[in-house]
Amino acid sequence: MKKLTIFSVTLLLIAAVFAFTVVSPVWKIGDKYNISFSSNEAGGIFKTFKGSISFDEQNLATSNFNVTVDVASINTGNGLQNKHAKSDEWFDAAKYPVIHYVSRKIVKAGNAYQVTGDLEIHGVKKEFTIPFTFKRTGNTATFNGTFNVNRNDFHIGKPGGDVSDIIKVEVAVPVTK
Amino acid sequence: MLKKLLLLGVISGLLAGIASIVYQRVYAASLGEGFTETITVAKILGGSVAGTLIAALGYALLSKVLKSNTEPVFNLLFAILSFVTILAPFAAKLPMTIEAPELFPGLAIPMHLFPAMAWFTLKPLFAKSV
Numbered sequence: 001m002k003k004l005t006i007f008s009v010t011l012l013l014i015a016a017v018f019a020f021t022v023v024s025p026v027w028k029i030g031d032k033y034n035i036s037f038s039s040n041e042a043g044g045i046f047k048t049f050k051g052s053i054s055f056d057e058q059n060l061a062t063s064n065f066n067v068t069v070d071v072a073s074i075n076t077g078n079g080l081q082n083k084h085a086k087s088d089e090w091f092d093a094a095k096y097p098v099i100h101y102v103s104r105k106i107v108k109a110g111n112a113y114q115v116t117g118d119l120e121i122h123g124v125k126k127e128f129t130i131p132f133t134f135k136r137t138g139n140t141a142t143f144n145g146t147f148n149v150n151r152n153d154f155h156i157g158k159p160g161g162d163v164s165d166i167i168k169v170e171v172a173v174p175v176t177k
Numbered sequence: 178m179l180k181k182l183l184l185l186g187v188i189s190g191l192l193a194g195i196a197s198i199v200y201q202r203v204y205a206a207s208l209g210e211g212f213t214e215t216i217t218v219a220k221i222l223g224g225s226v227a228g229t230l231i232a233a234l235g236y237a238l239l240s241k242v243l244k245s246n247t248e249p250v251f252n253l254l255f256a257i258l259s260f261v262t263i264l265a266p267f268a269a270k271l272p273m274t275i276e277a278p279e280l281f282p283g284l285a286i287p288m289h290l291f292p293a294m295a296w297f298t299l300k301p302l303f304a305k306s307v
Contacts, residue, residue, distance in 0.1 A: 036273075045273045077271040079279025 024056035024063045027141065027175035034172040035069055037149075039164045044076035044085075046099075053143075053175060057134060060106045065115060069099040090157050096123050101130075121154040132171070139177040146170050179237050181303055186233030189299045190226030193291035197221045200291075204284050210277055212284055221288065228292040252297065259293040 035046040051067030071093040074085050086093040103117035104127075112133045119128035132145035148166050152159050159165060198221055205211025232255055239254075240247040266285035271278045 075273055075276075075278070077273055077275065077278055078269065079277075079281060080267055082279060 024054040024059055025177055027053040027055060027177060029053065030140075030174035030176060032174050034170070036170045037167050038170075039167045041163045042076060042081065042085075042167075044074055044081075046070065046073050047075055048073035049173070051101075053173075055106075055134065055143075057136075060108065060113070063103075063106045065101060065103040065106075065117065067101050071097055071099060091122060096121070101128070119149075121149075122156050124154045126153055130171075141175050143173040143175065144171065178240070179233075182233040182237050183230065185296070185299060185303045186229040186231075187226060189295035190229035190292060191222070192299065193229065193288075193295040194222035194225035196291045196295065197225060197288040200287055201284065208280055208283075210275075210280050210284075212271075212275070212281060215271060215275070215281075216285065216288075225288075225292050225295075229296055232292070232296055255293050255296065259290050262289045265289070 029050065033049050035049050037044060037046075046069045048070035049067065050070075051065065053065050053067070055063040055065075071091045072086060074082060074091070074093075076082055076085060085091055088095070100120040101117055103115045105117070106113055106115045108114075109131060112131055114129055114131050116127065116129045118125050120126075128149075130145050130147050132143050135142050135144070147169055149169055150165055151157055151163075151167055152165050157163060198218055201211050201213070201216065201221070205213065232251075235254070236247065236251050239251050243250055263282075263286045266282040266289070269278075269281060269285070271281060275281075
């Protein structure tokens with residue numbers, strides 16, 4: 001009888017915990033995403049982007065991003081530049097095949113949001129904050145973000161030179177539930 | 178003489194254009210990418226004819242200065258200039274929608290040499306009148 005009571009209470013507690021745990025909806029990344037970068041001399045896109053996105057405007061505490069960009073999918077529109085960008089002088093795609101971002105905190109910032117997390121490029125991991133907007137229409141939505149990355153922070157290329165240190169990155173990710 | 182030179186320019190340009198179009202088809206069939214949206218038939222024909230027409234005008238101008246030495250100097254200049262233009266395909270910035278821009282120079286570089294080849298091939302046919 002005592003064992004049964006303990007078992008029942010445990011079961012009730014587990015049920016209660018799960019009942020009050022709110023999980024943000026998981027969004028599936030659509031095919032028409034755009035991950036582009038630009039500077040004075042270089043510009044292009046990354047063609048492969050994947051990961052998991054859980055996001056709820058009403059519950060930012062449980063929302064999170066864990067996404068990767070395939071470095072070898074870089075396309076600058078020029079074959080020589082592509083080869084150069086993937087070489088060990090720049091991204092070193094053979095050694096560091098992905099750019100990885102994992103969120104730690106998402107907060108509301110006016111009409112938009114800010115996600116703070118760990119950005120890992122070229123083997124260097126740094127805390128990085130990305131401002132973004134989220135526009136939802138029914139079961140579809142789009143994340144949009146524009147931010148600057150200092151390539152020297154991640155030891156990409158040599159400081160100075162023809163390509164500016166600050167690279168503008170634009171992200172547009174359509175998602176569906 | 179200028180009329181004959183311009184005729185040589187147009188004909189050799191058209192020949193170079195046709196050779197480029199054939200080459201583009203073969204390239205697309207063998208490598209799966211012909212850049213047909215970037216290098217259209219109109220651009221190929223227009224570019225080839227424009228190149229050989231400029232060559233014809235250049236020849237006419239050189240002949241006024243160099244007289245009997247025109248032919249070797251012109252041929253050398255045409256060959257050098259054609260060779261120099263192959264830098265352009267290496268530097269070309271293509272639309273981001275193009276999957277394999279590294280295949281572009283292999284297609285475009287021979288096209289830059291076809292006008293000179295066509296000119297040198299057809300020039301003997303105009304030798305007496307030019």
